[in-house]
Amino acid sequence: MFVFRVSRPTERYCSLGPNGVRGTQFFNGVPSSCFPSSTGLASSFDLELAYKIGEALGDECRAKSCHILLGPTVNTQRSPLGGRGFESFSEDAVLNGEIAAAYINGLQSKGVSATIKHYVANDQEHERFSVSSELSERALREIYLKPFQIAIRKSDPWALMSSYNRVNGLHVSEDKRLLDDILRKEWGYKGMGLIMSDWTGVYSTAESIKAGVDLEMPGPSVVRGPAVLRAIQAGKLCTDDVDDRARKVLELLGKAHESGIPFNGPEEGVDTPELRQLLRRAAADSVVLLKNNAGLLPLSAPTSIAVIGPNAKKAMASGGGSAQLLSTYTISPLQGITEAVKAINSQVNYAVGATSHKFLPLLDALIKQQDGTSRALLEFWNEPPSSDFISPHADLSLSPKQSVWDTKTSTSNCILLDGVNAEKVSPSCWTRYSTTFVPDESGDWEFGMSVAGIGNMFIDKKMVIDQSTNTKYLESYFGAGSTEVRAIVQGMKTGQEYELEVRLSNAEFISRGPPFPSWGGFRLGGIRVIEGQEAIQEAEALAKTSDVVILVIGLNHDWESEGFDRDDMKLPGLTNDLVFKVLQANPRTVVVNQSGTPVEMPWIDEADTVLQAFYGGNELGNGLADVLFGKVNPSAKLALTVPKRLEDNPSYPSFGKKCQEYGKVLYNEGIFVGYRGYEIKNAVPLFPFGFGLSYSKFDYSDLSCSEISSDGKFSVRFKITNSSGIEGREVAQIYISDVESSLPRPVKELKGFVKETLKAGETKVITVFLDRDALGYYDERKSSWIAEKGEFVVLVGASSADVRMKRSIELKSTFSWVGL
Structure with a gap:
């Protein structure tokens, strides 16, 4: 019998994807290139581009000493509301599988293993660990298994990830029919053919081993390890069962040795002119031209441009959750448009118009340390550094004793799954985050903080947010952290420096049994207080005095992310009011919607010019500008049908938490998913599958x-x-x-x-x-x-x-x- 044990360092050789290579660390990792979301890439309908992106991801894996990329995701786009919908390619199995195969072939040409995921029928986030996807065998075969089948036939991915959910009552990680009878025997998925679980997605010992899951992730093992020996003693497993699983791991390990990628090697980023050009091409080629009725596009030497909208100034490069990463750089739409018109001396003015955040925007661009070397200092203690350290009334003028370890960070989103010195910092710890906040606008500022543990936020040594005395959980941090608590600080001045400090204990978080090993964490956000109608009026006034308006709206990683689904297809906040008012103020308006999956567009009849931009990665701003000004002729087509309303989608009303029956979600539409469902009912969508305009005919x-x-x-x-x-x-x-x-x-x-x-x-x-x-x-x-x-x-x-x-x-x- 092979003796094989998975320990946490095994994760060192994997990296999250699919639109970038995060590297070994969730927190404080080496920055990475972020490519467009999968829905954007699939909308390019470009197999060569998918291959080149796979190659680029392979190069970045090699630079990060990473042997296995955890992507691509090929789950079927069943509903617009799926929280991770932006991570998958399409509602159509052929487009889904073909793009995936090209991506995999490009990646594996660099000696890096792809991990096709999440096998199978893993289409919603609500109760994702336990929900049973109830569907017919025909729908399973023709719609949900088919993209995996196509990709395996045309690319032979070296690894596959089983999904969290059940299919017709049985967890996929325990389903021998799905993993062995269909995947390995019927489809002949052999070669490397390693099957790993999703993170914490193994719920049994003997059953998952016999079904064919080779590797429980993450390490150290929870349901294997010593439990395997007990199962052998009990006769539930034999040594051949264990050998079969270990053999697959060793085969992939051998492949990793052949790649020449070092084990425990250096972790470096990649940033070359060629890579930047590919990122820019990918961003432009994922933009779909939906309407150009007045022939406004491509724009030609406008004298003044109003750039308006919640998605204009900040680069929404990616959806959220495990797909989100620290980008090497990002170009916002405002930056891209401003750069594009430098040569023609067009005047560019900006107004936010409306906000669209679910959680307050991160403070990353507005924080620094006094020495200017980085943005914040994070210190750790293994016991309370003072008796009142977590108290709302803590005396911040007193310096706590020396920390056991510290690190610097550039972000106010500290999800401490990793990036902490485990040899010095114990699992239960106390943390201080200190920085200087410098507002870019004068006025009242609203701050927000969510925590994985308990803690408080202070500005200039005065408590602003209390998350230590009445903390409410089950929202942030993959569903195990607290709600965001907000507070307003009045009369802040542009350019003035304010001391900002967070004090945190993760003991409460640890005691509640978190889903992943962690040192806790927190998220800080803030924004100048903006009265909704006043912001819209400011945008209206700017639109009226401008030659052209580029209105950039949509969703962001607050709304489309891992761990939860959207409640509806509506744009957030006052976005729709903003669009109506701006269109009335200036018909020469280009509406750019940025989202990973469809949204309602109640203003569509009033808008002559509309683009769908998806999440465009590092170069989203430049890619968008290239399309707007005709440097790139748009050629993308929708990989998803855009319905007029949610009720028209074939999965309605059999999706999500409101439609489950005792832990089951019924796939009542059968094989009539996406455009198939609209056509069989003769329901006209807002924009059909495969639709996209061009400047050519x-x-x-x-x-x-x-x-x-x-x-x-x-x-x-x-x-x-x-x-x-x-x-x-x-x-x-x-x-x-x-x-x-x-x-x-x-x-x-x-x-x-x-x-x-x-x-x-x-x-x-x-x-x-x-x-x-x-x-x-x-x-x-x-x-x-x-x-x-x-x-x-x-x-x-x-x-x-x-x-x-x-x-x-x-x-x-x-x-x-x-x-x-």
Whole structure:
């Protein structure tokens, strides 16, 4: 029998993804490149770009001495409300799987293991450790397993992560049918083929080992280790079971040795002109042009530009949770637009207009230490450094005894999962955070603090926020921290320095049994108090006196994050009021919505010009500016259907905490997910799947198809012409419709796509090769895929709703198959 034990250093060789390489530390880590969110990347429909991003992530993994990247995420976009929806690619299995495969191939070309996740039907955050996704075998196969199947066939990821949830009552980490019968036997997922759990996602010893989970994460093991020996003694496991699991770990370890990436090597960042250019290209290529009715875009030498909105001044580079990372740098929309117009001397003015935060914005840009070397000092003690250290009435004029360890940090968001010297700081500890706060605007300021433990915040030695006497939990810190408590400090002055201190004890947090080993933590935020209508009026006045308005609105990592789902599709706060008022003040307004998943747009009929920008990574501001001013011709298409209202989404009302039945969420829509559901009900969405405009115009012609071979292979051939005077790129989409079927099928399904660059006036002949997957559906009665003889229709177009050409083809004989 192999003797194998996972300890915490095993995590040293993994890094969170999928839109960046966090590195070894959640707190105070080495800064990383942040690429666009997965919904943005998928909306590019660009396999070459996905491959190049995979390569870049591989280079950064190597620089950080990281052997395994925990990505990509290929869970199906079932509802707009999914908290981690921005981390997954699409509602469509083909687009999801194809983009994932390209990403994986690029990453693994650098000798770094991908970890495709979260297998499977892990589509909501509410009760994610226990909820049972209740769905039919056909829906499981055609919608939820399919992107994993495609990616495994086309890229062979070296690792796979099982999900937290149950599927039809059984935790995936204990489901031998899913992990062994389907994944390893039916699909032939062998090679490296390591299966690891999600973090704390193993709930049993013998059951998870027999099911096929090779590695419990994180270490040290909780349900394995000594428990495995007890299970062997009891006859619940045999040594072969353990050997099979250990063998997979050792095989991946051998692959890691072959990569040449050092173990316990240095951790460095990557920042080159080539990487910055790729980040900028990725940001621009993920921007979808939704409306350009008045021909306002691309902008041409405006004399004055008003940049307005809550997402304009701060770079919303990523969604939240484990996907969020410390970026090497970020370019906000305001910065990108200002830089873009320097050469033409356009005047750029800014107004916030409305706020959209759920938690007050971090203080990172407004804090510093007196010596200017970093932004804050964090000190630790293993026992109370003074009798009143956590008291609201603590005497801050008295210096506590010498700390056992200290570190400097650049952030006011200190999630102390790591980055702390465990040899000096005990699990239960006391912490002091000290810095100087320098406001950038005069007025009353509102501060907010949430804690993992108990603590207080002081400004100029006076307590401002009490989180030590009546702390309320279960909101922050992955659901185990406190609510945010807020307080106002009046009459603060621009540029004046204020002493800011936080004192914290994590003992209460530790006693409550946190989900992850941790030294506790806290989050500080603050913003000048802004009266809502006054801010809107200021934005209106600026819009009226400007040649063009660029209104940047949307969500941020407060609203789309790990650990919770959205309650609705509404934009936060007074955002919609702001949009209506600005559009009335100046019709020459470009509305830029930035979100990882769809939002309601009640003002859409009043807006002539609308862009969907997603979370664009480091270069989101420059990428957006490139599209606005025509340096880049937009070519992205929506990877998600945008409904007019939440009730139109096929998953409604069977998603989230309000719709569960005793720990179960019923996938009542079956296979009719995303555009399939809208079309079968003839419900018109706000913007259909695959939709996106260009500054060019493209015409389609001359569709032809080869005969279908006996094993289901055929080709589709057509022409695309750029009939405009500007070079552009077009995403042509191939859908298949089964005219008559034994079982209900979608009106049509995406089965292929191609992205082509065409010069002005150029025509290209496009050939797309398809196979049996384009024809078949899953037959639960026979436990196999089946393609039924008869007529199929090939549909080619610019979106799911913009079909330009059709042609019938015939499959002469029915056939079935099992496996990849």
